[in-house]
Amino acid sequence: MPRADAVNNRARIVEAAREAIATAPPGGDDLRLNAIAQKAGVGQGTLYRHFPTRADLLVEVYRHDVDELVALAPILLETEAADVALALWFDRVADYARIKRGVFAAVEASIWKDLSAHSLGPIGEAITLLLEAGRKSKVIRPEVDAQDVITLIGFLTRLDESDWDERARSLLTVVLDGLRPPATS
16 A cells, blocks of 8 residues: 555646646647646656656546546535536536546547546446436436437537637537427427
C-alpha cells in the first residue's frame, strides 16, 4: 500500500496537470511537466516516479475525470430530481469534454483507443442511471438510451476553444431539452 504522502503527491500532480490541460491552448504542446511539478509542490523526480512519461500523466488525468464523472451520477440522484440531476451532470460533462479534448490533442493516437474504452462503458452506465431515473419520473423521453446521449454530447470535443465558453453549456441545454418529453397541450 502506498504511503499517504505518496498518494497525496500523486493527487496533487494529477490536479495540477488537469488545471494545466484546461487552460492550455489546443494541441497540448504548452503542457510542461516541470511547471506541473512546481504547481503541485513536488520535485521533478517525484513527478517522474509517479508518471514516467507525459502520456502516462495525461492518461491518468483523463481516467481520473472519467471516474469522477461516473461517480457523480448516483450522488446527484440522491439529492436532485432526475431532470435536474441530468442537467447538473451535463454541466460537469462540459468540463470533462474540455479536458478530454486537451488530453486527446496531447496524447499519441495509439493511446486514444485505450482511453475511449475506459470511458465509454462507465459513462454509458452513468448516463443509463440518469436516464432511467428520468424515465421513471416521466421527465425524460422513454425511447432515448445512453448511446443516443453519448452521440449527442460527442460534439463537445469538436468545439473550437474560441467558441467553448459561449457554446458548450448552451448546447448541452439544447440536448437536455431534447431529452425531455414533448409538452402536451
